Amino acid sequence: SQTIHQWPATLVQPVGSPLSLECTVEGTSNPNLYWYRQAAGRGLQLLFYSVGIGQISSEVPQNLSASRPQDRQFILSSKKLLLSDSGFYLCAWGQAIPYNSPLHFGNGTRLTVT
């Protein structure tokens, strides 16, 4: 069966510090991978998605970046965190086809920038 791992679960970082969140998927190959952010009490904001190694699509211009160095690994990074980067970050994977395949989410990382 497929599983998705996301870490760390919680993170407290000072403003201006770097960020690296990692997500890995097991049990499937060539998944579509996604990073979402959820501000407190708000909906899901798509940050990045990837349909293959090295292929990253950015949905929101900001100081975050994403990379996909391996087929089932997706990394969210920042060189310098802002207070506004605080939130709940969710990694998800899905199958390109069939189209009725749902997204499967990790447990999320709660990031607090102080």
Added chain:
Amino acid sequence: AQKVTQAQTEISVVEKEDVTLDCVYETRDTTYYLFWYKQPPSGELVFLIRRNSFDEQNEISGRYSWNFQKSTSSFNFTITASQVVDSAVYFCALRPITDYGQNFVFGPGTRLSVLP
């Protein structure tokens, strides 16, 4: 444009009441897919159900039922005899096949509180 609207921001019910969560979507695609997710306080989004645009058959799973009406672009979710464990944020999502179905469009979510 692709859009999902969940007009109910928050709903509170007393345990054992029935509750319906509304979802209205917009898409120009003739083929698309709809999903419901549950986000309990722990934070992880849990997939509940999917529906294809060409299948308007309603579905029941235990206390959960879904009503898909293509004519009104709605995909509503009903919980019968609600329980405290149903308290969560519920998201409706649309997956159009535009751009090879890469993107999922999520609604803003409805926070359901079931009071004992």
